[in-house]
Amino acid sequence: MKKLSFLLALLSILLYSCKNQDLLDPQTSTTLNKESTFADSVLTMRFMYGIYSDVSFTFSYKRYEGIFAGTDEGAGEGWGTLSGPTQPFVMTSLGTMNPTQTTPYIDAWNIAWRNIRRSNVFLGNVKNSPLKPATQELTMAEVRFLRAWYYAILLRNFGGVPLIGDKLFEPSDDLNIPRNTYAECVSYIISELDAIANVLPIEHLPQNYGRITKGACLGLKARVLLYAASPLFNGGGVSGNPELKALTSYPDFNPDRWKQAADAAEAVIKLNKYMLMEDNVTAPGYGFSRVFLTRVNTEYVLPGMLAPNKTLENRLLPPSRGNNTVESMPTQNLAEAFGMIDGKPIVDGGPIAKSPMYAATDPFKNRDPRFNYTFIYNETPWYNNTTGKKDPIFTYDGAARDGYNVVKNSTGYFWRKMMSDNSAQNGGSNTDRCFPLIRYAEILLAYAEAKNEMGDVNTAYEQLKLIRKRAGILPGADGLYGLTAGLSKDDMRKVIQNEYRVEFAYEDHRYFDVRRWKIAPFTQNQTIYAMKITKTGNTYTYAKVVATPSGNANHVFVESNYLFPIPQTEINRDKSLVQNPGY
Incomplete structure (x- = not known):
């Protein structure tokens, strides 16, 4: 090493x-x-x-x-x-x-x-x-x-x-x-x-x-074949010109490509070398957070090597932790993709009913534990070099250092994923991390996706249960970790696509996933939102607002950008x- x-x-x-x-x-x-x-x-x-x-x-x-x-x-x-x-x-x-x-x-x-x-x-x-x-x-x-x-x-x-x-x-x-x-x-x-x-x-x-x-x-191999089986490339090219279509996709759809992708993912599983890094005893979903902070672990299929560093902490943590310029922040759009600890979503209209646990007046409570390890949100404790201990980060409008009105183009959130809460730009320890270029969770979700497209919805259930169990989601009385029994292939596809979004946020997947699925016209023609929190006395009020500057908040997808x-x-x-x- x-x-x-x-x-x-x-x-x-x-x-x-x-x-x-x-x-x-x-x-x-x-x-x-x-x-x-x-x-x-x-x-x-x-x-x-x-x-x-x-x-x-x-x-x-x-x-x-x-x-x-x-x-x-x-x-x-x-x-x-x-x-x-x-x-x-x-x-x-x-x-x-x-x-x-x-x-x-x-x-x-x-x-x-x-x-x-x-x-x-x-x-x-x-x-x-x-x-x-x-x-x-x-x-x-x-x-x-x-x-x-x-x-x-x-x-x-x-x-x-x-x-x-x-x-x-x-x-x-x-x-x-x-x-x-x-x-x-x-x-x-x-x-x-x-x-x-x-x-x-x-x-x-x-x-x-x-x-x-x-x-x-x-x-x-599993990743390449999964992409090849996906709608954009499996006969679904965006050009009517036969030459261009052949250059950018298969000319015709072939359902057997899903089997090839499933077989390739299964070959990785059958190595019996990898497993999800799970620890729900220390805290729900704690194992998910440790994947990105443990150099040698059971989940990395392909790690991108790095020396111990504070690279992310130096560029993405809030001003109170030493950064004058925060270069990227997560959006409210992404935050809403994360459900609750019961495994159900916070919005209506999908294949799984909205969680009764969600309260808009306290939106960060009882969330999917991956939410807590992906976002820094109002009152998240983090190492403070001034005090030498973990103090809360305040993101509400009017907060002195990290407030919505203070941080340029604030979304009300900062990134947490892949970062250590024992480190800051101006102090704390280096982080012993690698890039998660291919991890076992991707293999399991690829297997679930390919099997579902073959009509084997039951296998998809089993892989999603493994992912959600590791995430710290509660099993529920039915042991389905928030999934609804009897989902159709089409409904399971939507669940799988959202699981990709949550599990692999900020890991260079989403941009390409929505394209290979050919759902980008629906997901990328979007307005980007922030979470603006106001404080009156000891009471917080939460409002979903358009991100600023508003000129870049209205995202546009054009077909050439596949x-x-x-x-x-x-x-x-x-x-x-x-x-x-x-x-």
Whole structure:
């Protein structure tokens, strides 16, 4: 573990860098030549760790370098305080993306291609290294996974892309490379994962924690196949042009794709390696909170490695905990997706009846315990460096430091998820966390979703009960953890979709989920709301209000935004590339 963290810290001396260059360009510069790099076992391994170093580059707040905002703000989960019209999350929120304004998506294109090239350099040269044959075989499998991971990022963001295999381009090569179809890209990624799954270990030695395992390989396969089975890609492409449709989805619907996704998720389950991190004894849902604050745990299928840090605490906690500028805050829209501790929602109209426990006059009481570990809300206790103990954070209108009228663009909430209440920007301890790139809860929900779409609603019930039990939701007299008995497939689908929203808030899922489900026109054409609390004496009054500034509060979804555009510079450079529909 320490060894990996050390190696990941050596990014300043990475051997190959394609940044700010055409990533299919054969003339990419190097700081050391291939011969000297792969003649040395330490440099060879360091090169591989360089490919690892970008594995979490799209995750949540990390997606846009320099600002703490990402797809969460574009999906209405978060409210970015940097509200200019060219901010990437504003463009994804307001439907103003275009191929020339690249900030919302350029890193997803450039960094993925950079690492695909790095992977090919490694795979083409590692056999010349002094590494032992067994180590060569293992590292090649790891790098093939990483290459598949970066291709999967491209596929999720852009649809079909050029598949270059193991090719390393030379100056004389023809660089006009057409896009492969969506089906071809899925097939390639799955074939790569299948080829290496049995080479990869179930787990590495403790000092190598964070390196790719068989579970990570099967987990990525499950995710790719789940997306491929989903309405947007399973024959539901948004273009009537046959060529464009083939580039961005399968041409026709095939229900068997749901079975493929279910089988892939089940393969991870059958490894008997992973389990939900559960602790409802310390406090309801406490295990859910510990997942993100425990480096080595039973739930991480693929962790994105980090050294102990206070990165989130430094940028997202309220001013009273040391931050002058809070760059993202959760929305009331997201808060309303969380139900009560009885597992029932706080609103009417869905497949599960509204909870009798909810009271609008005391909206934070008896909520789904995941609510308490996702949001900082009025009177949440948190480490205070001034007093050295946990004091309440006050968010009501008029509160001195963190009040609704004081914090710029306040939503009445601050993020808590993935953060430690023993830490603040101006004091406390570092947090021992990793990025949850793939965790076991995703596998269980993917299995539930795929099985439900196959008509096996009972299996979906069982997976949701596991998720909700770990969350600290009460089982109820019927043992259904708030679920209504006898749900239809359509109603269960709605429940599953909301469970994704609650379980994976602020984890880079929602933006892509609503698109793959093709519900974005209904969920993303929305007004963003805040919670404004006023205090009279010792009494609080709660009001749902439009978030400010109001010009960005009315989110817009346009059909072209199901996928990101391919950068216009790439279209101009490679005349064989075809732009995505609507751009």
